[in-house]
Amino acid sequence: MDAVSLLLQGFHSAWTVEHLVSAFLGCLLGTVVGILPGIGPSTTVALLLPIAFTVEPSFALIMMCGVYLGAMYGGSLTSVLLKVPGEASSVMTAVDGFEMAKQGRAGPALAMSAIGSFVGGTLSVVALTFLAPLVAEYALAFGPAEYFSLMIAALVMASTLLGRDGVKGVVAVLLGLAVSVVGTDLQTGVPRVTFGITQLLSGIDVIVVLMGLFGVGEVLWYLTHREEGAGERLAIRGRLWPTLEDWGRSWLAMLRASVVGFFAGVLPGSGSSLGSLLAYTVEQRSSRHPERFGKGAIEGVTASETANNAATGGALIPMLTLGIPGSGTTAVLLTALTMYGIQPGPRLMVEHADVVWSVIASLYISNVILLVLNLPLIGLFTRILDIPVRFLMPLILAIAAVGAYSLENSFSDVVLLFLFGFLGYLMRLGEIPQVPMVLGVLLGPRMEQSLRQAALLSNGDFTVFVRHPISFAFLALAVVLLVWDWLSRRRKAAREAGGAPA
Amino acid sequence: MGASNDVWAGFAVLAFAAVFFWQVEEIRQVSSLTGVLGARAFPLALAALLAASGLALVTRFRRRAKAGSDAPDAGDLRMLGTLCAFLVGYLVVLPYAGFTLATGLFLYGLFALLGERRHWLSAPLALALAGALYVSFHGYLGVSLPRGVVGF
Numbered sequence: 001m002d003a004v005s006l007l008l009q010g011f012h013s014a015w016t017v018e019h020l021v022s023a024f025l026g027c028l029l030g031t032v033v034g035i036l037p038g039i040g041p042s043t044t045v046a047l048l049l050p051i052a053f054t055v056e057p058s059f060a061l062i063m064m065c066g067v068y069l070g071a072m073y074g075g076s077l078t079s080v081l082l083k084v085p086g087e088a089s090s091v092m093t094a095v096d097g098f099e100m101a102k103q104g105r106a107g108p109a110l111a112m113s114a115i116g117s118f119v120g121g122t123l124s125v126v127a128l129t130f131l132a133p134l135v136a137e138y139a140l141a142f143g144p145a146e147y148f149s150l151m152i153a154a155l156v157m158a159s160t161l162l163g164r165d166g167v168k169g170v171v172a173v174l175l176g177l178a179v180s181v182v183g184t185d186l187q188t189g190v191p192r193v194t195f196g197i198t199q200l201l202s203g204i205d206v207i208v209v210l211m212g213l214f215g216v217g218e219v220l221w222y223l224t225h226r227e228e229g230a231g232e233r234l235a236i237r238g239r240l241w242p243t244l245e246d247w248g249r250s251w252l253a254m255l256r257a258s259v260v261g262f263f264a265g266v267l268p269g270s271g272s273s274l275g276s277l278l279a280y281t282v283e284q285r286s287s288r289h290p291e292r293f294g295k296g297a298i299e300g301v302t303a304s305e306t307a308n309n310a311a312t313g314g315a316l317i318p319m320l321t322l323g324i325p326g327s328g329t330t331a332v333l334l335t336a337l338t339m340y341g342i343q344p345g346p347r348l349m350v351e352h353a354d355v356v357w358s359v360i361a362s363l364y365i366s367n368v369i370l371l372v373l374n375l376p377l378i379g380l381f382t383r384i385l386d387i388p389v390r391f392l393m394p395l396i397l398a399i400a401a402v403g404a405y406s407l408e409n410s411f412s413d414v415v416l417l418f419l420f421g422f423l424g425y426l427m428r429l430g431e432i433p434q435v436p437m438v439l440g441v442l443l444g445p446r447m448e449q450s451l452r453q454a455a456l457l458s459n460g461d462f463t464v465f466v467r468h469p470i471s472f473a474f475l476a477l478a479v480v481l482l483v484w485d486w487l488s489r490r491r492k493a494a495r496e497a498g499g500a501p502a
Numbered sequence: 503m504g505a506s507n508d509v510w511a512g513f514a515v516l517a518f519a520a521v522f523f524w525q526v527e528e529i530r531q532v533s534s535l536t537g538v539l540g541a542r543a544f545p546l547a548l549a550a551l552l553a554a555s556g557l558a559l560v561t562r563f564r565r566r567a568k569a570g571s572d573a574p575d576a577g578d579l580r581m582l583g584t585l586c587a588f589l590v591g592y593l594v595v596l597p598y599a600g601f602t603l604a605t606g607l608f609l610y611g612l613f614a615l616l617g618e619r620r621h622w623l624s625a626p627l628a629l630a631l632a633g634a635l636y637v638s639f640h641g642y643l644g645v646s647l648p649r650g651v652v653g654f
Contacts, residue, residue, distance in 0.1 A: 050639075050643070050645075051643065053643075054642075054643050054644075167555055167558050167559055167562075168511070168559070170551075170555050171511075171515055171552070171555045171556070171559070174548055174551055174552045174555060175518070175552075177548050178518075178522055178545070178548050178549075178552065181544065181545045181548070185529075185541040187541070188540065188541045190529055190530050190541045191529075192525075192526075192529050192541055192545060193522065193525040193526065193529075193545065194525075195525065216589075220582065220585055221577070223578075223581060223585060223616070224576070224577030224578045224579070224581045224582045224585075225577040225578070226578075388618075389616070390612075390613055390616035390617050390618050391613060391618070391627070393612075393616065394608070394609045394612035394613060394616070395609065395631060397589075397608075397612070398605050398608060398609055398631070398632070398635060399635065401592070401605075402601070402605070402635050402639050402645075402647070405645070405647065405648075406639055406643065406645040406647075409645065409646050411593070411596070411597070414593060414596075415593060418589045418590075418593070421589075422586065425582070426514070429507070429576055430507055430508075430510070430511035430514070431507060431511075432511065448544045451539065451544060452539045452544075455539050456539075
């Protein structure tokens with residue numbers, strides 16, 4: 001069956017009261033968390049995981065995707081009005097958005113953000129609709145050697161693209177892989193790295209790691225780095241709707257940023273922050289008036305917001321077709337899938353086509369819901385900023401604690417949650433990115449399994465990884481990325497040393 | 503600051519690698535029927551790679567110290583210590599006081615720590631939020647939360 005027919009079936013399934021409600025709730029919740037600084041979509045979706053146990057997969061996944069998209073929409077509000085990005089992906093929006101707000105043009109900036117988000121989000125879902133089945137079909141031919149090498153390439157990509165430091169990215173991945181081996185080895189039944197603690201025999205639940213790093217860790221970091229006295233919040237004055245000139249400066253930026261954001265989203269680990277930064281840079285370089293950027297250029301706001309939404313569709317491609325998440329939030333979504341016993345990978349689109357296509361269809365619907373929600377309700381959403389942080393952050397800690405406890409009715413999960421929260425704080429301090437660690441925890445078991453299967457099938461001949469052309473290509477990509485990262489950082493260090501005063 | 507961050511991060515990774523290696527050495531080698539790679543091979547490779555990356559962080563200290571960088575600072579350490587004390591206290595009190603009371607106290611204490619001085623507002627709010635969590639997770643999701651002496 002072709003993609004269009006499958007999508008129509010997906011719409012048939014998504015167009016039920018139950019699924020529309022889940023999309024609406026997800027979008028609303030996502031917009032709220034996007035606005036609130038300190039909690040992001042990864043945290044929120046991670047906190048929703050224990051609740052997701054109790055509802056059917058489509059309902060939970062549609063809601064979580066709504067949160068993911070909504071957070072991208074909501075992140076623009078604080079960027080424009082406060083110059084405080086609610087999300088890392090909205091950092092570039094703050095550059096020109098706040099300047100526009102100072103000039104009394106917050107309305108058009110926010111309206112164009114919402115429209116750009118809708119265009120970028122929708123175009124990326126169109127690309128997802130047609131590209132995902134192709135990638136999945138191609139990936140069906142992958143054997144264990146190809147899978148192992150693919151995961152190596154994905155983890156290297158995540159460690160080099162995220163953060164400022166490739167070595168620290170690699171450390172994060174290795175930490176995640178190390179966590180993934182804790183527990184009983186399923187092939188031999190031997191306990192591994194359990195320190196003799198019985199509770200660790202069943203391994204460390206990835207949900208506890210996610211809630212610890214993204215929930216507790218973020219709260220600890222936020223509360224220890226609060227700046228006294230909130231920044232000035234600018235009001236929305238004058239007209240909301242963009243002028244004809246605004247449209248003229250923005251429509252091409254929307255199209256360019258949709259493409260840039262989508263492909264940035266596909267790269268594992270890079271997510272929407274890279275997409276937003278790249279799209280802004282592309283727009284500035286291609287502009288006939290680059291001097292306007294940073295001084296209230298609406299095309300800068302449009303590019304950033306379009307790209308971070310376009311990245312969401314891109315990030316879902318490796319997740320749905322290869323079982324490799326493209327961002328922190330898709331890593332949590334992948335966990336939700338495995339929680340339902342749904343094995344991620346190329347067969348997902350065949351064996352659980354109903355779930356996948358109803359989720360894809362719901363993304364179209366969610367984008368429309370978000371546009372409808374965001375344009376008229378901008379004024380109302382700004383009121384969310386009045387919720388005091390002193391009430392919100394403790395509540396997140398309590399929700400994370402009860403969520404972790406509810407997984408196995410066990411104290412040890414709450415202890416682990418707090419330990420991973422503290423680790424999350426230390427990682428932030430050491431500038432070690434957290435998303436590669438999460439990817440390591442998630443992909444570790446499958447990676448080791450693929451390694452062992454490949455070794456078994458080849459009678460212990462490890463050249464199998466370079467003899468198979470696809471596997472070789474993935475490994476070569478990983479090596480090229482590592483070398484490129486090393487060289488570019490060396491060049492940067494040399495430039496800095498050369499430019500530094502004697 | 504960035505360079506010194508690298509050094510302690512490097513030593514922390516080396517320490518972790520050492521502990522991890524010790525645990526890997528404890529893994530029983532079973533002559534498995536399944537083939538070539540036993541339970542120890544993958545973790546052993548990880549321990550080696552962790553040690554190598556820890557060393558890489560430590561040894562580049564001198565190079566980075568010259569270049570300098572704007573790494574983040576640790577922030578308000580007193581606040582961090584107090585927050586950690588709250589988390590540990592919560593874990594200790596939870597089994598005895600039960601979920602609702604322990605969470606209520608935890609939230610009330612944190613509200614006060616973060617600057618809420620209106621106790622007539624924060625105390626009932628903390629209890630109400632703890633109660634709402636209890637009802638959601640115990641009543642709706644069927645999670646068996648710690649009952650303690652209070653019974654809920």
